[in-house]
Amino acid sequence: MGLRINDTVPNFTAETDHGTIQFHDWIGDSWAILFSHPKDFTPVCTTEFSAVAQLNDEWAARNTKVIGVSVDGVEDHKKWKKDIEEYGKANAGFPIIADDGLAVSKAFDMLPAEAYLPDGRTPADSATVRSVFIIGPDKQLKLSMTYPMTVGRNFAEILRALDGLQMSSKGVATPANWVPGEDVIIPPSVSNEDAKAKFGEFETIFPYLRKTKAPS
Numbered sequence: 001m002g003l004r005i006n007d008t009v010p011n012f013t014a015e016t017d018h019g020t021i022q023f024h025d026w027i028g029d030s031w032a033i034l035f036s037h038p039k040d041f042t043p044v045c046t047t048e049f050s051a052v053a054q055l056n057d058e059w060a061a062r063n064t065k066v067i068g069v070s071v072d073g074v075e076d077h078k079k080w081k082k083d084i085e086e087y088g089k090a091n092a093g094f095p096i097i098a099d100d101g102l103a104v105s106k107a108f109d110m111l112p113a114e115a116y117l118p119d120g121r122t123p124a125d126s127a128t129v130r131s132v133f134i135i136g137p138d139k140q141l142k143l144s145m146t147y148p149m150t151v152g153r154n155f156a157e158i159l160r161a162l163d164g165l166q167m168s169s170k171g172v173a174t175p176a177n178w179v180p181g182e183d184v185i186i187p188p189s190v191s192n193e194d195a196k197a198k199f200g201e202f203e204t205i206f207p208y209l210r211k212t213k214a215p216s
Contacts, residue, residue: 002109007141009034009133010107016067016095017077024139031064031162032135035153036099036110038126040072040080044152049080050088051155058159062166069097069104071117071126105129110146123149132158134165170215171198183211 003009011024026032035052037045052066059066070077077096084092097104105111110129118125127149134143142165147153164174172184186195188208195202195210202212 003133003141003144005141005143008139009135009141010104011139012104012107014104015074015098017074017081017098018095021067021095021097026067027065027135027137027139029063029137031062031137031166033059033064033066033158033162034108034133034135035066035068036105036108036129036131037068037070038129038149039121039123040070040076041083042123042149044149045070046080046083046087048153048155049084049092050090051153052094053084053088053090053092055155055159056090056093062162064162066094067097068094069099069129071099071102071105071129073100074098099129102126108133134158134162136165136169167214172212172215175211180214182214184214186210186212 011022013020013022035048037048039045049068052068077098081092081096099105100117102111102115102117105126106113106115108131110131111126115126128146130149131144131146132153133141136142143161160179163180164178167174167180167184171187173187174184178184186199186202190198195212199212199215202210204210
């Protein structure tokens, strides 16, 4: 069965280019983003890791840790990071999990239990290890998205989704294309009386669609 929103994410011990981690301990009281890759030294993935590195300050401002996982070993990760940093002109200070045994990929249901890495493998052998998981401080999955190898991930959208998740933790929802600073939606489960007490003024568009200023 696949990992679903609000499930507690798998806890695991893994080797990274920063040393051994225990995943839930590593998350601590932060938000976390785990983003996966089918192989080191692949072109699209190199641009993606560089994009993550360029957002270092944005992750820190949102109390969010980022961690990569790639189906190769620690030494390859260390060598690959040189390319990542050269391409992105930014420090790739986040860890990358060495998932050459596929334990993490299988735990997060990106590969079937019987999957293995054949001799002379190519990225196509682990092509489905292309997911992003946003995890809350409660260690529960808040959002996931999966991309094919040929489509680079939009980390501006991942950042926007993280903002939406952090905003929704304040008891509201966000409309389509929402960005910070725009109005938010009051959930239908909140009565008009309670909405007035909690949020102050709000706009009723339909009885089930009410908007208000985003809580600080």
